Amino acid sequence: MQTITVNKKQYQIEAEADMPLLWILRDHLKLTGTKFGCGNGLCGACTVHVNDKAVRSCQISLSDIDKQEVRTIESLATSGKLHILQQAWQDISVPQCGYCQSGQIMTALALLAQNPNPDNKAIDTAMSGNICRCGTYSRIRQAIKNAAASINASSNDSLDIEKPDQLDGWSV
Ligand code: FES
Ligand code: FES
Numbered sequence: 001m002q003t004i005t006v007n008k009k010q011y012q013i014e015a016e017a018d019m020p021l022l023w024i025l026r027d028h029l030k031l032t033g034t035k036f037g038c039g040n041g042l043c044g045a046c047t048v049h050v051n052d053k054a055v056r057s058c059q060i061s062l063s064d065i066d067k068q069e070v071r072t073i074e075s076l077a078t079s080g081k082l083h084i085l086q087q088a089w090q091d092i093s094v095p096q097c098g099y100c101q102s103g104q105i106m107t108a109l110a111l112l113a114q115n116p117n118p119d120n121k122a123i124d125t126a127m128s129g130n131i132c133r134c135g136t137y138s139r140i141r142q143a144i145k146n147a148a149a150s151i152n153a154s155s156n157d158s159l160d161i162e163k164p165d166q167l168d169g170w171s172v
Contacts, residue, residue, distance in 0.1 A: 004065055006031070007075040015062055022046045022057040025072060033073040033102045037131070044130030047103035048072045054110035073102035076109075085109055088147035096134035104130050108144050117148050 002013050006029060013028055022039075025031040025048070034057055037045030041059040048057045049071040050064075076083035082090065085105050095101045104127065111118055111126040118126065123141050132140070 002062055002066065004062070004070065005068070006070040007072055008069075013062060017063040018061045020058050021048070021050075021060040021062065021065055021070065024062055025057060025070075031072050031074050035099055035102060037100070037103075042129075042131070043100070044103045044107060045100050047106040047130065049106060049110060052110070052113065054107045071106075073106060076105070083109075084150055085112070085143070085147050088143040088150065091146065092139055092143055094136055094139040094143050096132075096136055100130060100132045100134075101136075104132065104136075104140055108140070108147070112144070112148060112151065116151055118144065 002015075002017075004011050004013055004024070006025065011029060013024055015024060015028065020039075022034060022036060025034050026036070034048055035045040036058065037043035039058050041056045044056065046057040047054050049055070050060065050068050052069075052071070076086055083105075085108055089095065089101065089105060094104075107127055107130050111123065115122055115126075120141065123144050127137075127140060127144075
């Protein structure tokens with residue numbers, strides 16, 4: 001039995017120590033927003049955060065997350081309000097089939113938490129490990145830029161949007 005912390009909640013997990021985090025999330029916790037793609041760390045569909053860093057949950061085991069903070073896509077929308085990134089995705093209809101998009105958003109979130117105003121090169125570098133078979137790359141890039149613009153504009157309180165330093169917090 002191991003205690004893990006996911007989306008700020010603690011869970012007792014009975015599983016083999018080498019079980020991938022992806023299966024802990026999907027099968028044990030029913031957090032199915034995180035997707036299985038390749039199982040080999042190559043596609044990014046399974047991306048979550050561990051201690052605020054984007055990681056491939058298919059490549060991390062239960063024993064690896066002892067005393068670590070795991071965050072999944074399910075933590076982003078709160079109180080019925082989309083996260084600023086999810087809103088940016090929705091505003092320009094980024095997803096096609098949608099399968100890769102939770103991983104894309106989690107990677108984008110880690111990027112913006114580190115660099116609130118990324119240029120094309122920074123976006124392409126950060127997102128390069130997240131594969132989209134539907135080819136939504138140009139819309140992903142645009143949505144990240146739109147989210148960044150919203151964040152930077154949020155110094156104007158009348159816009160009623162999140163502050164930059166809330167991006168990697170838990171309230172948005
Ligand atoms: S399923 Fe983990 S990187 Fe593809
Ligand atoms: S939207 Fe279909 S794989 Fe990315």
